[in-house]
Amino acid sequence: MNVLPLAFAISLTASFEGGNIRTFQQPEPGHFVIPLPGETDQDGRNRQANWYYFRLDGVRGKPLILELTNLAGEYNYRPNKGAVTGDTPPFYSTDNRRWQPFPDFTYDAETPKLVLRITPESDTLWVAHTPPYTNEHLERLRRDIRGHPAFQEKVIGKTPKGRPMLQWTVTDPAPSAQRKVVWLMARQHSWESGTSWVAEGLVRFLLSNAPEASAIRRGAVFQMLPMCDPDGVARGGVRFNHRGYDLNRNWDEFNAESMPEIAAQHAAIAAWAKSGRPVHLFLTLHNTETAEYLDGPPAPEGSAVRELGRRLSKLLEEQPAFSASRPLAWSEATTTAGKPGRMTVVQGLWRDFRIPAFLVEQRVSRHPKLGRQPNIEDRLAFGRQLASSLWNAVRQ
Ligand SMILES: [Zn+2]
Incomplete structure (x- = not known):
């Protein structure tokens, strides 16, 4: 049996003001697949998925792969591939105050999905579409x-x-x-x-x-x-x-x-x-x-x-x-x-x-x-x- 020692566990949460993701899969300890929740209007139309804001703990020195999926949307009743693309990689922060753009990512326009890679130097990593203001x-x-x-x-x-x-x-x-x-x-x-x-x-x-x-x-x-x-x-x-x-x-x-x-x-x-x-x-x-x-x-x-x-x-x-x-x-x-x-x-x-x-x-x-x-x-x-x-x- 392959049991991960508790000290190596990585946790992911969005339970704080302005936080937004609902579910994720974790195929490997450092690999997260995160479908963006998105939001639709009063008629279930005009889906837009470009707000996400979450925190990972227990990540110092660990190579992470974060796959953002479920990006496609609709704007003024016209479908689009979504507002999250290779032009708009997220920002990250180690203290939830100072934010910088994600340096290493690939965008797959076909799926579409945005794949982020980072090996944090801090134990906590915050990720958001743009620097939050709550x-x-x-x-x-x-x-x-x-x-x-x-x-x-x-x-x-x-x-x-x-x-x-x-x-x-x-x-x-x-x-x-x-x-x-x-x-x-x-x-x-x-x-x-x-x-x-x-x-x-x-x-x-x-x-x-x-x-x-x-x-x-x-x-x-x-x-x-x-x-x-x-x-x-x-x-x-x-x-x-x-x-x-x-x-x-x-x-x-x-x-x-x-x-x-x-x-x-x-x-x-x-x-x-x-x-x-x-x-x-x-x-x-x-x-x-x-x-x-x-x-x-x-x-x-x-x-x-x-x-x-x-x-x-x-x-x-x-x-x-x-x-x-x-x-x-x-x-x-x-x-x-x-x-x-x-x-x-x-x-x-x-x-x-x-x-x-x-x-x-x-x-x-x-x-x-x-x-x-x-x-x-x-x-x-x-x-x-x-x-x-x-x-x-x-x-x-
Ligand atoms: Zn606006």
């Missing part, structure tokens, strides 16, 4: 910035699991009627942890002592919706809220029962708009696998909104961590394949309030300007630069 990270940020005179927080609603939906205001406390108004949204999709690192970089910069930051606080009000799907983030979800709804679709067909997140945010924006206060720019932050771009609302050619979009696009392109993979585009007023419930926040806010709303996608694959997959420091730095780009886009 509600715990957000709590740490809130503790750091709470009490700052230029920062205010309010709770605008509750998620299906009872978590608070937050709205942050960042501006100089001295009253002024002349300020530019920028709304910013992050994490409509729970797998897109990169957008939370960007939001954190932005808010920490805005509240800093940097001369530019205090100038921005005097000239602008930032309204932030920093965490749109805290339930999804907590359970290690991929794209859909607790009830299965995509929070960046459905802005034309939401209700407070199935999508209280959208209902709360829409009401907060409606209250702002109905009080006669302007919104000079609205931006929602997203991640994709290999694309990077800015999208605007269906504003007519020749309008001030188109001019604003071109200005923002140019300002982003000047930043060291943004390189558009396609030109600025203007969303159609119609929804995907004519189906109701497919409006993005950009389309919905344009339809309801004519708000100049934009969406920025940032890639998680190797970045042409950075020469690497964007890491936490790159995202935080982009957040600082984004504060400046947004201010320069609206100040004129």
Whole structure:
């Protein structure tokens, strides 16, 4: 009988905040086959499998093979090979704080599967699609910035699991009627942890002592919706809220029962708009696998909104961590394949309030300007630069 001594046992778990895998096979002690759970929407469609986050213990000095399978998915009702490919190897960490891209992997496009190889120098190895940002990270940020005179927080609603939906205001406390108004949204999709690192970089910069930051606080009000799907983030979800709804679709067909997140945010924006206060720019932050771009609302050619979009696009392109993979585009007023419930926040806010709303996608694959997959420091730095780009886009 071949019994493995207990000291050599390797364990694998995802039982922690944001963790996500459900099953695995272990054909050899150091060989794990891990089918990614993925997630489908309220109708069992649009499967996406690109959030996984797990920990292995007892691995020091042991050659590991980790096979990620069950990658295929569907996007806007069209099948695809999945969002996990050879372009998007995961990140790993020995302490769950500092993350780096997996150096040794092969991608088999036929199956499809992604096979990772590593011999860890530490006893514990954490693996995730991108460097995680959980509600715990957000709590740490809130503790750091709470009490700052230029920062205010309010709770605008509750998620299906009872978590608070937050709205942050960042501006100089001295009253002024002349300020530019920028709304910013992050994490409509729970797998897109990169957008939370960007939001954190932005808010920490805005509240800093940097001369530019205090100038921005005097000239602008930032309204932030920093965490749109805290339930999804907590359970290690991929794209859909607790009830299965995509929070960046459905802005034309939401209700407070199935999508209280959208209902709360829409009401907060409606209250702002109905009080006669302007919104000079609205931006929602997203991640994709290999694309990077800015999208605007269906504003007519020749309008001030188109001019604003071109200005923002140019300002982003000047930043060291943004390189558009396609030109600025203007969303159609119609929804995907004519189906109701497919409006993005950009389309919905344009339809309801004519708000100049934009969406920025940032890639998680190797970045042409950075020469690497964007890491936490790159995202935080982009957040600082984004504060400046947004201010320069609206100040004129
Ligand atoms: Zn997204």
